[in-house]
Amino acid sequence: MKKLLLIAAAFGLLIGCKAKSDSIKIAVALPLTGDIASLGQGLKRAVTMRIEEANAEGVALARSYVPLPGKIELVNFDDRSDPKEAVSVANRIVSDPNVVAVIGHFNSGCSIPASRVYAQAGLPMISPASSNPELTNQQLSPQWTGPKSIFRANTTDNVQGAYGADFVFKDLQAKRVAIIHDKTSYGQGVAEEFKKKFEANGGVVTAFEGLQTGDRDFRPLVTRIKGTNPRAIYFGGMFSEGGILIRQIRDLGFNGYFVTCEANYDPIFIETAGQAAEGAFVTFLGSPPELQPAAQEFIKRYKARYPNEVVKSYDHYGYAAASFLVEAIRWEGRDRQKIIDFLHKTSFDSVLGKTQFDEKGDTLNKTITLFRVANGEFKPHKK
């Protein structure tokens, strides 16, 4: 009997806890461990900083009639860059009624399946990095039943792939190109966009081959591709493979151009490649923080807040995404649908410059920046 009472009391306590909490939460779902953990951790720092600032300012409501707690809480989730893990994280997130929005995921391969879970729950999601066009395009399909709740702060791979293809074909005058991708939604996606545009320009794609992420030995693949006589090699994938890949490409004596996409814009790419990185071309979505005039103040505060860390190349996207949400919560409170509507109709000034979302949640700011590696640094390159 005593035992029963105890159990009943414990249950009562649990229920009591549940009923009392009425906090506003933003879920952050990023790769916090795994191959690209450093980028996920950087984004998490940027988002945390923005929310800390918002809480210090006080989340005063300009318009909402619903009384709100003065603080926004962050809940962090790790998707380990793994689509399966991303879906399970998404399910955990939607089960918490206090979560009003999600910042994430990083990899397109994670964002796309997870976005469906969020949409089912009517939960707005802003990806700070996924660039596969499919992520937002899927909302236009007739099968899409949820609200148009998916947004992304960065521009997309059809813009980036086409830019790269034009650059290789017209500016580098390389008419034969071999394409390598990492078989992820992101890497293969951007490689396919590149291929489409390059072939439309009249170029020849001599090889289109995938590699395994996490692998370190690409020599057999490179030897094979070299045999098809390309003038340039395009790589769609992340710096974790890109740096090692270009090193092995140069080791095996390929002297043509190497062009790759924004996920290789990371100092680690140059560090792992060493001398071999020299002359590599990298396209970047938008502008990296150090070249974005609106982000200079952000960089200063970031360095003050995290003195031992460097600003990673996506961090300003995370900071901007958090800013959009803080703004939305200030105006609309905790209502998920109202937050979605607010994101659709508002034009934001942030560390990214101007951001306005189109009807499917993509930013209208479609700048691409081109870099060339020289003396161990990424230098902006004029075509």
Place this chain on the structure above:
Amino acid sequence: MIETIAEQLVNGLTLGAIYALIALGYTMVYGILLMINFAHSEIFMTGAFVGCGVLVLSSFLPPSISLLLAFTLAPFICGVLAIAIERFAYRPLRRASRLAPLISAIGVSIVLQNAFFLWKDDFLPVPTFLPAGSVQTIIIFCSLLMMIGLWLFVNHTRLGQAIRACSQDREAAGLMGINVNMIIALTFFIGAVLGAAAGVLYSLNYGSIKYNMGFVPGMKAFTAAVLGGIGNVPGAMLGGLILGISEALGAAFLPEAEWKDVFAFGVLILVLILRPSGLLGERTAEKV
């Protein structure tokens, strides 16, 4: 065409030599304890980290001396680490069910990986001073040297004889006056020395290291050990080389290079169907 094939063979041989070195660690431990030491891939990773650390710290010395230092210190430290792992994570479980040390090994692997993750969550560049072409030659040469050395040690010394005796029958060997615990520790030490040396070679070859770098080569090396007949020392060497070369040739001749692993594992399946105990494995029913 001939040139491409030759280049692919060199690629495969380099990869295979590294697999073989790691596979030796799996196979020797299995030979004595009938246990798969899943922490071995983390020994390999630790070896790469220690080697890289030595290279960075001794960069004021001439390159050849600093390389020599890396090749002696990293294997030695990892050898000691492996003895410690054996003493604290496996020995207490030696009389437990066979699954217990296996789980313990996975635990050690997770602990080691996370220790390095906490220290550095990203790639670390390895200082390079070897000319690009020479690394592959050095790898093939060093691994062959170590494998010959191991073969001589196991077959032509008293300690080697003791190791072989333990792998045949641990209890009988103990009754004959062999210090079984010492021999088991020695086996772990030798396996770790080879694994750590492979780690250093690997990091020189790829120019960067990371806390989770052990997983893929570890899996492949384990496969190589099974292919050659787990528990059998020359089998591990043969299995490693066959796996490396079939990967490279698979990448060269299959319609898509990404099928190289399919080809390599296809070879494994074929061998296991025809010879369930591996290429050089003995037909013993109990070592399943």
